Amino acid sequence: MYTSIILTAAALLPTVFAAPPRLPTHFFKRCANETSINSTTPDTAPVIPSCDLSGLSQPTSTLTPPGADLQLMLVALGQGTQNYTCGANLTAAPTAIGAVAQLFDASCALTNDPTASTKALGSIEESAKSIGAHFFVDNTTPDFDIAGLGNTQAKKVEDCNAPSPTADVKWLRLEAQAQGSTSQVKQIYRLNTVGGLAPGNCEGRAAGDVVTVEYEAQYWIYA
Numbered sequence: 001m002y003t004s005i006i007l008t009a010a011a012l013l014p015t016v017f018a019a020p021p022r023l024p025t026h027f028f029k030r031c032a033n034e035t036s037i038n039s040t041t042p043d044t045a046p047v048i049p050s051c052d053l054s055g056l057s058q059p060t061s062t063l064t065p066p067g068a069d070l071q072l073m074l075v076a077l078g079q080g081t082q083n084y085t086c087g088a089n090l091t092a093a094p095t096a097i098g099a100v101a102q103l104f105d106a107s108c109a110l111t112n113d114p115t116a117s118t119k120a121l122g123s124i125e126e127s128a129k130s131i132g133a134h135f136f137v138d139n140t141t142p143d144f145d146i147a148g149l150g151n152t153q154a155k156k157v158e159d160c161n162a163p164s165p166t167a168d169v170k171w172l173r174l175e176a177q178a179q180g181s182t183s184q185v186k187q188i189y190r191l192n193t194v195g196g197l198a199p200g201n202c203e204g205r206a207a208g209d210v211v212t213v214e215y216e217a218q219y220w221i222y223a
């Protein structure tokens with residue numbers, strides 16, 4: 001009899017643990033007191049940090065390192081576009097107007113393989129569910145809306161060239177702003193960037209055109 005119960009339970013497992021469909025971020029923004037007692041859907045908001053990150057060290061750069069009082073909460077893989085717009089002078093490079101990216105939790109992949117490149121993380125995360133979105137509120141205010149962490153609006157406070165500056169967008173240090181933020185996040189570093197650089201000029205385009213350039217990056221997020 002016990003065997004048959006176990007077999008039945010085992011037969012149900014694939015259904016119970018099947019990956020939930022991709023959901024818009026706002027789906028996760030439920031109040032803490034709204035946990036549904038009679039719902040069959042498990043609460044899908046991820047627990048962050050999802051892996052023990054204490055052994056990870058941030059890729060070295062000339063950026064000011066995070067303060068000793070800060071804790072690494074998440075390494076998010078961002079996949080999206082850097083956006084630029086062309087001015088009236090088409091021989092000049094377009095100017096940055098922000099970025100749009102989906103965020104994936106790369107924390108466990110990195111703890112398993114601390115030397116994994118951003119590209120390698122991309123393939124690891126291909127089947128994973130997005131944990132949030134990165135976008136711009138205005139041209140200078142990046143926003144990170146992450147399930148399990150909350151929303152963070154930030155300002156760029158420092159940048160440095162990527163190791164391949166003619167191929168990859170700069171590395172950045174962002175500082176969280178109280179305004180617009182609901183998370184405890186204090187600092188976000190954009191590191192190990194891949195792609196995303198503006199073209200050298202806007203020839204063949206018109207003034208006002210938006211140029212989107214694909215990029216990937218690791219966002220190291222501290223609270």
Ligand SMILES: *[C@@H]1O[C@H](CO)[C@@H](O)[C@H](O)[C@H]1NC(C)=O
Nearest residue numbers: 030031032033034035036037
């Ligand atoms: C949950 O908390 C919010 C904010 O405190 C409150 O407005 C709401 O009525 C609460 N909902 C329930 C079901 O208790």
Ligand SMILES: *[C@@H]1O[C@H](CO)[C@@H](O)[C@H](O)[C@H]1NC(C)=O
Nearest residue numbers: 034035036037038039040041
């Ligand atoms: C729980 O079940 C009751 C009765 O079926 C329903 O009215 C209610 O909306 C359900 N609550 C949740 C949070 O699913």
Ligand SMILES: *[C@@H]1O[C@H](CO)[C@@H](O)[C@H](O)[C@H]1NC(C)=O
Nearest residue numbers: 080081083097098100210212
């Ligand atoms: C940037 O490009 C993305 C496409 O990746 C688009 O969805 C978004 O609206 C663009 N944002 C701006 C401000 O142009």
Ligand SMILES: *[C@@H]1O[C@H](CO)[C@@H](O)[C@H](O)[C@H]1NC(C)=O
Nearest residue numbers: 088089090091092093200201
């Ligand atoms: C247009 O941009 C190019 C490249 O930056 C610059 O050399 C040139 O002087 C600019 N032309 C005008 C009219 O501003």
